[in-house]
Amino acid sequence: MSSEQEQESIRCLVAKVGLDGHDRGAHVIARAFRDAGFEVIYSGLHKAPEEIVQAAVQEDVDVLGISILSGAHDTLLPKIMDGLEEYGAKEDTLVLAGGVIPEEDRAELKAEGVAAIFGPGTSVEETIEFVRENAPER
Amino acid sequence: MSADEELLEDLLAGKHRALARVISKIENRSPGYRDLVSELYAHTGDADVIGVTGSPGAGKSTLVDKLAETYRDRGETVGVIAIDPSSPFTGGAVLGDRIRMASTVGDMDVFVRSMSARGTLGGLSTATADAVKAMDAFGKDKIIIETVGAGQNEIDIVRTADTVAVLVPPGSGDEIQTLKAGILEIADVFVVNKADRDGADRTVQELRDMIQLDEGGGMAGGGGHHSQEVIDAHDDWDPEDDVDEADAETWTTPIVETVATRGEGVDDLLEAFADHRQYLVDSGEHAEQVRGRYAEEIRTLLREDVHDMLEDRLAAAGGVEDLAEAVRQGETDPYSIADDVLAPVETCLEDLEIDDG
Numbered sequence: 001m002s003s004e005q006e007q008e009s010i011r012c013l014v015a016k017v018g019l020d021g022h023d024r025g026a027h028v029i030a031r032a033f034r035d036a037g038f039e040v041i042y043s044g045l046h047k048a049p050e051e052i053v054q055a056a057v058q059e060d061v062d063v064l065g066i067s068i069l070s071g072a073h074d075t076l077l078p079k080i081m082d083g084l085e086e087y088g089a090k091e092d093t094l095v096l097a098g099g100v101i102p103e104e105d106r107a108e109l110k111a112e113g114v115a116a117i118f119g120p121g122t123s124v125e126e127t128i129e130f131v132r133e134n135a136p137e138r
Numbered sequence: 139m140s141a142d143e144e145l146l147e148d149l150l151a152g153k154h155r156a157l158a159r160v161i162s163k164i165e166n167r168s169p170g171y172r173d174l175v176s177e178l179y180a181h182t183g184d185a186d187v188i189g190v191t192g193s194p195g196a197g198k199s200t201l202v203d204k205l206a207e208t209y210r211d212r213g214e215t216v217g218v219i220a221i222d223p224s225s226p227f228t229g230g231a232v233l234g235d236r237i238r239m240a241s242t243v244g245d246m247d248v249f250v251r252s253m254s255a256r257g258t259l260g261g262l263s264t265a266t267a268d269a270v271k272a273m274d275a276f277g278k279d280k281i282i283i284e285t286v287g288a289g290q291n292e293i294d295i296v297r298t299a300d301t302v303a304v305l306v307p308p309g310s311g312d313e314i315q316t317l318k319a320g321i322l323e324i325a326d327v328f329v330v331n332k333a334d335r336d337g338a339d340r341t342v343q344e345l346r347d348m349i350q351l352d353e354g355g356g357m358a359g360g361g362g363h364h365s366q367e368v369i370d371a372h373d374d375w376d377p378e379d380d381v382d383e384a385d386a387e388t389w390t391t392p393i394v395e396t397v398a399t400r401g402e403g404v405d406d407l408l409e410a411f412a413d414h415r416q417y418l419v420d421s422g423e424h425a426e427q428v429r430g431r432y433a434e435e436i437r438t439l440l441r442e443d444v445h446d447m448l449e450d451r452l453a454a455a456g457g458v459e460d461l462a463e464a465v466r467q468g469e470t471d472p473y474s475i476a477d478d479v480l481a482p483v484e485t486c487l488e489d490l491e492i493d494d495g
Contacts, residue, residue, distance in 0.1 A: 008166045009229060009256055034230035039254050044237035051243040055236060058249050060158035087155050138162075 010135050012063040015043040015052045017080065020070035025099065029065060032124040038063075038131070049076055053083030062094060062135045069099045073109065081112045092136040098122070142170050146177055149276055154246055157276045161251055164268045175268045181275035185217075188411055189283045189296035191321060192305030197331040199238035201305065201398035201407075202284050206248045207241040208404050209280050215247045217273035219266060221285040221295065224254040231256075235284060249273065263294040264438050267431075270298055293324055297434065300427065301414045303327045303407070306345060309337035322348070325391055327410045333395035333403065345393050353390065387421050389414065451479070 014030045016023050023045055033040045041059050043052060056064050064084075066077065077097060084090040090113060097109060098118040106117050115134060118127055145163075148156030160178075163171040188205075190198050199220065206216045220235035233252035242248035251269065255262045266283060273281050285295050296302045304325035322328075328345050330338055392410050396403030418424035452458050464470050 008168075009254075011162075030232055034225065034232050035228055037225075037228040037230045039224070039231045039233060039252075039256075041233045041236055041252050044240075048244070054243060054246060055250075057155055058158055058251055059236075060155075060162040089155060 010038045010063065010131065011041070011059060011061045012038050012065055012131070013041045013043060013052070013056050013059060013061040014065045014067065015047060015055070016045045016067055017047050017049060017052055017076045018068065018070050018072050019046065020068065020072075021045060022069055023067070025069075026067040029067070029098065029124065029127065032128065033065075033131075036128045036132075049079035049083055052080055053087065053089075056084060056093060057087045057089050062092075062138075063096065063131055064093050065096045065098060067099045068097060068101070071100065073097065073099075073101050074105060077109055077114060078112050081114070092138060094131065094134050094136055096127070096130075098127075142174055146174060149272065150181060152277060154249065157249065157272060158251070160272045161269045164272065165253065165256070165265050171268075175271060178268075178271045178275045182271050183274065185270075185274040185278050185281045186301070186411070186415060187270055187274075187281045187283065187299045189285070189299030189302040190305065191285050191296050191302065191324075192329075192331075193307065193310065194286055196305040196307045196310075197398045198284050198286075198305055199235040201329070201331055201396060201404075202235075202282050203239045203241050204398055204401045204404045205282060205408065206239070206280075207401075208408060210242060210245060210248060214279035215277065216242075216249070217270075217276070217278035217281040218248065218250040219269055219273075219281070219283045220250060220252045221262070221266065221283070222252065222254055223286065224256050229256060249276075249278065263298065264435070264442065266295050267298045267435060293321065296324055297431065300418060300424070301326045301411050303329050303411070305329045305331050306341055307332050308335045308341045310341065326389065326414050327407070328391055328393045329407060330393060330395045331398050334397050338395065342393055342395065349391050349393075387417055389417050389421075448479075 012033050014026050014033070016026055026042065030040045030042050041055065041061065043055055047055075052064070052066070064080075066080065068076065081090060081095065084093055084095075095114050096116050096118065097114050099120075101109070101117050101119060109117060116130055145156050145159055149160050160174060162168075163174060190202055190205075192198055202218060202220070206218060209216050218239065220233065220239075222231055222233045222235060224231035231254035233254060236250055236252060239248070239250050242250075253262070253266065253269065270281055270283065283295060283299055302324050304321055304327075306322075306328055308330065330341050330345070332338065333342075392413075394403055394407045394410050396407060398404070418427065452461075461470075461475050465472060465475070
């Protein structure tokens with residue numbers, strides 16, 4: 001029927017991976033995304049890459065934001081990307097990384113398929129803007 | 139094969155991503171979602187659907203996690219739909235119930251899906267009922283719907299379930315609370331979670347008093363979401379029913395004590411669910427329930443469609459603002475406007491021959 005109203009909403013998974021136990025930044029982002037009108041699923045702390053992949057696939061999120069401060073991004077993020085690929089979800093999931101990620105590691109992560117990396121000091125507005133502009137059309 | 143046909147085929151073949159995608163289409167009311175859902179019906183009917191509700195902080199997510207874990211241990215597959223509120227201002231939501239689903243992570247056979255209350259006018263309950271169908275068609279044995287029991291909307295949602303568990307935390311108010319109408323009435327099973335806390339015994343006692351009061355009052359079934367027909371059918375005052383209904387079973391809402399964080403009482407709770415299921419089948423209430431549910435679905439769909447058509451008409455006529463302004467100016471009133479707008483519809487309906495094909 002022509003009069004049906006679509007009710008699309010940007011869905012995001014905000015995820016903490018690995019051993020780092022600081023999730024204040026993830027909470028701030030989750031809250032800011034909520035206030036921007038997104039639907040935010042928060043993973044909780046200390047998740048394994050497989051757990052994050054499972055959540056991203058089941059929740060069918062448009063955006064996966066990974067907060068990582070432990071320095072283990074080089075091992076953990078590629079595992080997540082591989083997992084998404086396994087379920088055919090890598091193509092149309094916008095993957096973002098935030099936290100402490102040195103400049104010299106960024107090119108490699110982007111080659112893995114991470115769309116953007118937001119370091120310390122990035123404003124939440126900038127992040128939201130990026131999501132609005134780049135969330136995949138499905 | 140069209141994209142949607144392919145999606146349906148993938149879902150029926152057990153591909154998780156296809157299930158996730160179908161639920162998204164349902165939530166978004168994407169073009170073609172209706173055809174997809176109507177295709178699902180042929181593949182549904184095998185899953186047990188359990189609703190879990192209760193006040194915020196009652197321990198629903200933790201309990202659902204343990205239920206899912208126990209079902210998995212028994213070799214059954216589980217779907218969970220976790221519903222959280224969305225902001226009335228921005229539509230945004232933080233869906234946090236996944237965090238507590240820790241026992242089953244990494245196990246794809248527990249499919250957890252978070253939904254927010256984004257729709258209006260029964261939109262959430264329609265979307266939930268359709269998501270249940272997707273999971274059922276996918277082949278999940280047990281589907282658990284978890285929702286906060288704060289308002290009428292949530293009560294609509296649990297009507298999607300065969301069995302409804304209401305969590306009552308210890309010390310959740312004096313006995314007058316148990317007299318009030320609302321979520322306590324929809325329970326098929328009461329769960330006093332956090333049963334290791336002070337006041338748990340008293341809460342159990344208050345619930346027990348309430349259930350006894352219900353039975354003493356001549357109400358069959360001890361609450362629960364029974365339709366009026368079933369209550370009538372069980373009504374012993376009608377002498378004609380006596381022969382058939384004399385040994386008809388009634389359901390007395392059991393009270394199960396659990397400590398979800400430690401998994402205590404979970405087996406008892408699953409047993410209570412199984413008993414209720416058995417009762418539904420034996421008493422013939424299940425058929426009644428399913429029929430009532432489909433009737434409600436039909437009504438909701440019709441209501442939504444009519445609502446959409448009216449919104450379109452209003453938009454075409456220049457929007458509701460001018461009409462509202464006319465009312466503000468004292469030129470007319472909402473009742474007259476409704477009569478005027480709907481007069482042609484009424485004429486149409488009178489001329490319409492009902493087609494039951």
